[in-house]
Amino acid sequence: MSDTAITGRSVHRHLTPHFDFKAKNPIAKLLVARIEMHDFKLNTFLNKARYAGGIVNLGFSNxxxxxxxxxxxxxxxxxxxxxxKALVYCASYKPYSDSLFEIKMSIKALAKMVNQLHISGPTAKYRHGRExxxxxxxxxxxLAAAGLVMLQQNYSVKLKRYQSMRIFITPELFTSLGINKKTVKKLINSQNKHDIKNGFDVNKSNRIEHLRAQNNAAIQEHDSHSLKAFKARLKNEFNVPDDIREMKEKVTSLIKKKQKEVGSEQKPGANPQQVFNRLVVKLNVPAFKVYELEENIKQEHPYIEKASPPYYELLITLLKESHL
DNA sequence: CGTCTGGCCAAGACTTTAAC
DNA sequence: GTTAAAGTCTTGGCCAGACG
Structure with missing residues (x-):
């Protein structure tokens, strides 16, 4: 942990990077463990970008x-x-929040976390040294060129200038560490359950976030195309399948309920109207006779609503009596 | 306006890898 | 091994924006 390496005349490297925080979040814990085992020289994502070069989309600039x-x-x-390690330690893993996989930290703060914030000695121009x-x-x-993180340089239309960088980790980061997407999904969902249990309200959190963004133009005015696409992609890959499952469950249970209701009407077959109709067929009752009975009821029981179950029940009893 | 901060970048120093 | 070439880091200039 020698922060300063003094060699010869000139210094090539003052600070050795090291990240010493203990991750508590299960997802971060898993990722940190994987990163410690990972052989970066063999990372195909990094190597491809390294040997091919490329243009990284920063949202509003390249x-x-x-x-x-x-x-x-x-x-x-x-x-x-x-x-x-610092990135996955600081990232948000709340699946339904707008900031899923976002590292809400400046690069400078990140650098400080990994002991890479170098402050050179004071000069005439920088009396307190230069960071x-x-x-x-x-x-x-x-990492951005390799697609393992997404960097977004905000552009404020109102202020006509670029804002501080936003950083997201991407699903490729998990992939490149050999972590199955299903595993990530499972972890994220259990995290979500845990959050809900502890009273974390996503909508409220998003609302607060939105308000803060509105009040502070320095944070964010709007997302770039690429960031929107990225968020949509995360939604697809980590949220929507579960929503669909929920929806399916709802629909099937609704259908079952409906069928049950319909069934309860049909199955007993004891619907008075049906019984009466069957009886009419069975006894070969002429239409005028039915009419007669209906008129009788109308005269003698004016309070019974026509075509209601009691009405048919009365019809049935009258029909049976007339056929005795 | 002056002063400060920090991003970008290139020169130079140094380390590491590739080639021989 | 030795040497050449490439990668990375520090230094520090330039410059735009913040702030009083």
């Missing part, structure tokens, strides 16, 4: 990353490893 020919050096690997965390920025750019 970042061009040059292709490299040699393999990743251990310095960058260390930075990547520790930074990634620098280029290694973390560059590591994040590598």
């Amino acid at each position: 970042l061009v990353l040059a292709a490299r020919t040699n393999r990743m050096r251990i310095e960058r690997e260390q930075t990547l490893r520790e930074t990634m 620098n965390y280029n290694p973390v920025i560059n590591a994040l750019k590598d």
Whole structure:
């Protein structure tokens, strides 16, 4: 844990990255463990971006990353490893919230977490020294080019300028660590249940978030196309299937209920109207006779509503009497 | 306006990898 | 092994924006 490595005349690296926080969240715990085992040199996502180079979509601007020919050096690997641990440690895993997989932290704060915030000595211009965390920025750019994180540089239309960077981890990050999507889903859903049990209200939280964004233009004015697409994708991959299952359950139970109701009307077959009709057929009662009976009821029992069950019951008894 | 901060970036230093 | 080349980090200039 030697933060300063003093070698010869000039310093190549002041700070060795290390992330020392203990993850409590089960998802973060799993991810941190995987990251510690992971061989970054063999990460196909990182390597593809590394050797091919590419353009990273930052939402409202682009970042061009040059292709490299040699393999990743251990310095960058260390930075990547520790930074990634900090990322998954700080990420939100609330499945129905707007900030699923978001790391609500500045790059500077992240750098500080992994001991990569370097403050150079005071100068005439920077009397209190100058802060620098280029290694973390560059590591994040590598991760973004590999599609393991999504970087979004907000652009405020109102203020006509770029805002601080937003950082999300992507499902590819899980994949690249060899974690099955089903596992992630399971963990996220159990996390959700846990949150609900503890009284976490997603809608309320989203509303608060929205209000805060409205009040503070520096946070966010609107999401870029790519961010919207990303969120929609997360919704599809982690939320919607369960919604559909719920909906299906609701629909099938509704159908069953309906069938039961219909059945209860039909099955007993003791519906007075049906009994009467069957009796009419069975006894071969002429239509005029039925008419007669109906007139009788109308005269003698004016209070009985026509075509109601009691009405038919009365008809039945009268019919039986007339056929005795 | 002056001063401060921090992002971007390139030069230079140094480390590591590739090639021989 | 030795040497060449590439990758990474620090340094520090430039510059835009914040703030008083």
